[in-house]
Amino acid sequence: MAHTRPELSAPPPLPKGGLRIVALGGLGEIGRNMTVFEHRGKLLVVDCGVLFPEEHQPGVDVILPDFSWIEDRLGDIAAIVLTHGHEDHIGGVPYLLRGRPDIPVVGSRLTLALITAKLKEHRIRPRTLEVAEGRRKTFGPFDCEFVAVNHSIPDGLAVAIRTSAGMVLHTGDFKMDQFPLDDRITDLRAFARLGEEGVDLFLVDSTNSEVPGFTTSERELTPAIETVFRTAPRRVIVSSFASHVHRIQQVLDAAQQHGRKVAFVGRSMVRNMGIASDLGYLNVPPGLVVDMKDLEGLPAHKVALVCTGSQGEPMAALSRMANRDHPIRIGEGDTILLASSLIPGNENAIYRVINGLTRWGANVVHKGNAKVHVSGHASAGELVYCYNIVRPRNVMPVHGEWRHLRANADLAIRTGVDPKRVVIAEDGVVVDLVDGLTTITGKVRAGYVYVDGMNVGGVTEASLKDRRTLAQEGTVTVVALVDADTGKLTEPPDFLARGFSHDTAVFDAVVPLIETALAKAAREGITDHHQLEQIIVRTVSKWAFKTYRRNPLIIPVVIDA
Numbered sequence: 342m343a344h345t346r347p348e349l350s351a352p353p354p355l356p357k358g359g360l361r362i363v364a365l366g367g368l369g370e371i372g373r374n375m376t377v378f379e380h381r382g383k384l385l386v387v388d389c390g391v392l393f394p395e396e397h398q399p400g401v402d403v404i405l406p407d408f409s410w411i412e413d414r415l416g417d418i419a420a421i422v423l424t425h426g427h428e429d430h431i432g433g434v435p436y437l438l439r440g441r442p443d444i445p446v447v448g449s450r451l452t453l454a455l456i457t458a459k460l461k462e463h464r465i466r467p468r469t470l471e472v473a474e475g476r477r478k479t480f481g482p483f484d485c486e487f488v489a490v491n492h493s494i495p496d497g498l499a500v501a502i503r504t505s506a507g508m509v510l511h512t513g514d515f516k517m518d519q520f521p522l523d524d525r526i527t528d529l530r531a532f533a534r535l536g537e538e539g540v541d542l543f544l545v546d547s548t549n550s551e552v553p554g555f556t557t558s559e560r561e562l563t564p565a566i567e568t569v570f571r572t573a574p575r576r577v578i579v580s581s582f583a584s585h586v587h588r589i590q591q592v593l594d595a596a597q598q599h600g601r602k603v604a605f606v607g608r609s610m611v612r613n614m615g616i617a618s619d620l621g622y623l624n625v626p627p628g629l630v631v632d633m634k635d636l637e638g639l640p641a642h643k644v645a646l647v648c649t650g651s652q653g654e655p656m657a658a659l660s661r662m663a664n665r666d667h668p669i670r671i672g673e674g675d676t677i678l679l680a681s682s683l684i685p686g687n688e689n690a691i692y693r694v695i696n697g698l699t700r701w702g703a704n705v706v707h708k709g710n711a712k713v714h715v716s717g718h719a720s721a722g723e724l725v726y727c728y729n730i731v732r733p734r735n736v737m738p739v740h741g742e743w744r745h746l747r748a749n750a751d752l753a754i755r756t757g758v759d760p761k762r763v764v765i766a767e768d769g770v771v772v773d774l775v776d777g778l779t780t781i782t783g784k785v786r787a788g789y790v791y792v793d794g795m796n797v798g799g800v801t802e803a804s805l806k807d808r809r810t811l812a813q814e815g816t817v818t819v820v821a822l823v824d825a826d827t828g829k830l831t832e833p834p835d836f837l838a839r840g841f842s843h844d845t846a847v848f849d850a851v852v853p854l855i856e857t858a859l860a861k862a863a864r865e866g867i868t869d870h871h872q873l874e875q876i877i878v879r880t881v882s883k884w885a886f887k888t889y890r891r892n893p894l895i896i897p898v899v900i901d902a
């Protein structure tokens with residue numbers, strides 16, 4: 342297996358006629374999926390998503406792929422192909438289009454509707470090109486064919502990219518539900534046909550590669566959802582991803598069957614379900630869905646609400662209901678249905694919400710106590726089928742953390758792919774397909790780019806370290822008036838502390854230490870403010886640690902007296 346070596350540096354020029362593949366996100370992480378293909382001087386981007394921050398990244402809204410490798414080459418991008426409408430595949434598009442708004446954005450009908458709505462919020466009107474399964478379309482030197490795949494959002498596409506260097510098949514996110522709600526199954530006949538023609542490189546979704554067997558069908562959730570709607574004594578409040586059209590279809594069907602009216606709650610839920618029903622992806626019987634205010638006169642057992650917040654996001658409707666910070670007051674007899682996954686890292690937040698709702702008397706049904714969720718990704722059994730059907734010459738697992746990529750690589754090898762032709766790359770690793778063989782040839786920058794409010798890229802690892810220190814240790818500001826000529830203190834320094842101690846008297850003990858340190862500096866002729874500030878930081882840090890075993894963020898301010 343070809344592995345990423347840590348000593349990789351900038352790649353040599355791509356041999357003429359070769360195909361270069363660089364993932365700027367999605368390898369070694371779940372999220373911000375983005376793969377860039379380079380061929381004959383042109384670039385093709387497949388997906389451009391965001392990653393959601395974890396608790397150790399406070400204040401960060403989303404994390405983008407690092408575009409710096411292609412920043413100077415935006416003019417060479419022939420198109421952005423979007424495999425489906427999930428945030429981790431489309432969320433970064435507005436930021437890429439800021440650099441060049443007229444890059445053609447290619448995707449299926451639903452995917453384009455979702456990205457267009459998102460771009461409208463960023464005041465960008467994209468140049469879109471709608472494609473569907475079976476269509477073939479050329480963008481510069483990239484001849485793309487689109488293949489239907491089944492996933493946890495409708496209208497997903499895999500893309501086969503034919504170039505003079507060979508053919509790449511990229512699955513996007515997919516699973517192989519044989520009985521999906523829209524009867525649109527992953528087109529294995531097309532996979533087989535492309536395999537017959539010869540797939541030189543197969544990029545395969547790794548998310549569930551560690552899960553043995555097969556992902557169960559979405560339809561198998563029907564009994565559990567139906568039971569909730571049949572037996573709930575009062576309101577039913579469903580929380581799900583705002584993009585999971587088929588899950589919400591199941592909820593609407595159950596509501597219709599049991600005579601409940603439904604209202605959508607939350608901006609993204611209302612917007613996405615509007616788009617999905619306008620385009621015919623969501624079938625809404627007339628009169629079933631009403632406005633929130635129209636539910637008021639109805640008895641509680643005739644009411645259902647569908648909202649976001651299934652991951653415990655603090656600002657989403659469900660968390661706010663749990664905190665009694667929402668017009669919908671949860672009470673005895675209400676039933677909450679969390680029809681969603683439990684994304685690793687969100688567990689604490691979700692259980693906090695479940696506990697909050699339970700405390701107000703609600704009955705919470707979730708994947709831990711009922712069969713109300715199935716994954717959107719192919720398990721190991723399905724992946725093995727794909728390898729055997731496609732018989733690829735080279736394989737590169739995508740979309741997953743290291744353990745997922747590794748498990749997926751092992752599956753490929755078990756089906757007979759030559760281990761030397763299985764590449765495990767991480768973000769930024771350069772893979773070249775030349776003469777039918779893939780090799781790792783270098784590495785480009787692919788770090789995290791943090792979005793915080795309107796600020797893109799301004800927040801660095803150092804600022805996050807400061808934020809963590811502020812949160813955990815507090816801050817101490819030291820204001821020192823010094824004589825400009827001698828560097829000596831003209832009066833005792835002032836202290837301003839937050840999250841450290843409310844009693845400023847504690848700092849009396851450090852004053853003599855600062856005086857001594859600055860006097861020593863004065864004797865050595867140090868008058869430079871920056872140097873004096875560093876002396877104050879060192880002195881106060883040492884004191885705080887020795888005395889209190891604390892490491893507050895020290896902010897020194899040296900002013901000429």
Ligand SMILES: [Zn+2]
Pocket residue numbers: 425427430492514717
């Ligand atoms: Zn997805």
